[in-house]
Amino acid sequence: MPSLESQIKTAADNAQNRFGKDVITDRYEFRGDITLTVARHAVADVVRWLRDSAGFDMMVNLCSVDNMGESPRFEVNYTLTQAETGVNLSLKTKVDDGEEVPSVTEIFQSANWHEREVWDLMGIKFSGHPDLRRILMWEGYPYFPLRKDFPVQGVPTELPGVAFTEAAPPRERRSPRNRAAAPAPAANPGPINSSPFSSPARRGPSHDPTPPHPARMYHQPAQRLPGRQPGRAGMEGPVI
Numbered sequence: 001m002p003s004l005e006s007q008i009k010t011a012a013d014n015a016q017n018r019f020g021k022d023v024i025t026d027r028y029e030f031r032g033d034i035t036l037t038v039a040r041h042a043v044a045d046v047v048r049w050l051r052d053s054a055g056f057d058m059m060v061n062l063c064s065v066d067n068m069g070e071s072p073r074f075e076v077n078y079t080l081t082q083a084e085t086g087v088n089l090s091l092k093t094k095v096d097d098g099e100e101v102p103s104v105t106e107i108f109q110s111a112n113w114h115e116r117e118v119w120d121l122m123g124i125k126f127s128g129h130p131d132l133r134r135i136l137m138w139e140g141y142p143y144f145p146l147r148k149d150f151p152v153q154g155v156p157t158e159l160p161g162v163a164f165t166e167a168a169p170p171r172e173r174r175s176p177r178n179r180a181a182a183p184a185p186a187a188n189p190g191p192i193n194s195s196p197f198s199s200p201a202r203r204g205p206s207h208d209p210t211p212p213h214p215a216r217m218y219h220q221p222a223q224r225l226p227g228r229q230p231g232r233a234g235m236e237g238p239v240i
Helices: 004-019 040-053 111-122 176-181
Strands: 024-030 033-038 058-066 074-081 088-095 100-102 125-127
Touching: 004 024, 004 033, 004 040, 004 088, 033 040, 040 074, 040 088, 040 100, 058 111, 088 100, 111 125
Parallel strands: 033 088, 100 125
Antiparallel strands: 024 033, 058 074, 074 088
16 A cells, blocks of 8 residues: 555645646645645635545645735645545645635535634635634624734723623523423431441441432541441551
């Protein structure tokens, strides 16, 4: 079976032969991994071809980079893999501020939230995305926090007043389904230092069989049973 490096090179060669230099404009190799630079307008076409014709059936990553000071300023990175063989191939496309990248959500549904995150934190829009809303910051937030010109200490911002700030509903307002699932408190929690590991039979007939309250079942010392002798080095022997 060919090595992973040879399979990656074969996949990259086939993609370059299929699309040519006008679409795949650059190729970078590092320690067996290959990254292809793809023209922005053709990203979705290349990703679709790699899925349908080259066996890359999983998208494991989609992220962005801010190369502030360069033009184009941003890049979007994709990592595709063959689930059966483990072969990875990376793509990247360059995009300037205000430009849009074709969405690949129709090809890989896993790209949906990744593209929303890139839009939310870096400000890169994806044309054709079915629901390009912010995913971490609220709608109307005027900044993109992962850009390099965003202050590390943050920016004071007024909350829009649409966040949920009410107190949690009281216990009696829970739904009947949740009330039925909630455990009822014990009628008689028993003494504070009663041990949940001692059975009524060993404690004698006068012992209250009601189990201790769950809140008192932890970090309580077990009572020594009558007739038990300390073990070696003054420690209790095991209770069987």
